[in-house]
Amino acid sequence: MKVNRDKKDWGKYSAVGGKSTREVQRRSASSFEQELSQQYQSEGQLKMQEILQQLDNVADRLQRSLSVSDLMLYKRLVKDFLQEAAARAYLLKQEQGRSRRGRSLLVTIQTVDKEIDQMLDDFTRRKPEPMEVLEALDKIRGILVDLMV
Known part of the structure; x- marks a missing residue:
């Protein structure tokens, strides 16, 4: 296939950065992106x-x-909550730590897991006082509410 290039028409086109081209102004974020984020x-x-x-x-x-x-x-509901929070971790204030392999971890999520595991261990080893369990539940709920804010 042969392309015919007529030298007469070359004057209609300008080079990149020529006088007839306008630079596209970039805004910070479009309203669609903002709405989607919200x-x-x-x-x-x-x-x-x-x-x-x-x-x-x-x-x-x-x-x-x-x-x-x-x-x-x-415990399952707390795990679901933490998965939801981790999926949206960029929206949270991230406190990051390092594991042995150098990966970034959300320290707050690990703290909640430790509290639940400790509560389950206490429950299975001995019959805890109801006030101790309620205190642990209140502490875990407080951490979860902090994650939401």
């Missing part, structure tokens, strides 16, 4: 609030009667 944040907050409400319901059941099944449900 929707993503609000959807994440709503999901985290729903999980927190479920955690409160399970904590109320634990106040009435301590059971291993409710404790395991509480």
Whole structure:
């Protein structure tokens, strides 16, 4: 296939950076990007609030009667909350630490996991006082609320 190049028409086109070209001005962020970001944040907050409400319901059941099944449900809900928070970790204030392999970790998430594991260990080893369990549940809830803010 042969392309015919007519030298007469070359005057219509200007070189890059010539007088007839305009530079595209770049703004900080488009309104669409801002709206999308706001929707993503609000959807994440709503999901985290729903999980927190479920955690409160399970904590109320634990106040009435301590059971291993409710404790395991509480642990699963906390894990769900932490997964949601980790998925949106860039929206959170990140406190980063280093593991042995040099990976960045959210220190706050590790702290919550330690609290839950300690509470489960205490529950299985000995029958804790209800006030101790409620105190641990309150401490964990406080950490989770801090993650939401």
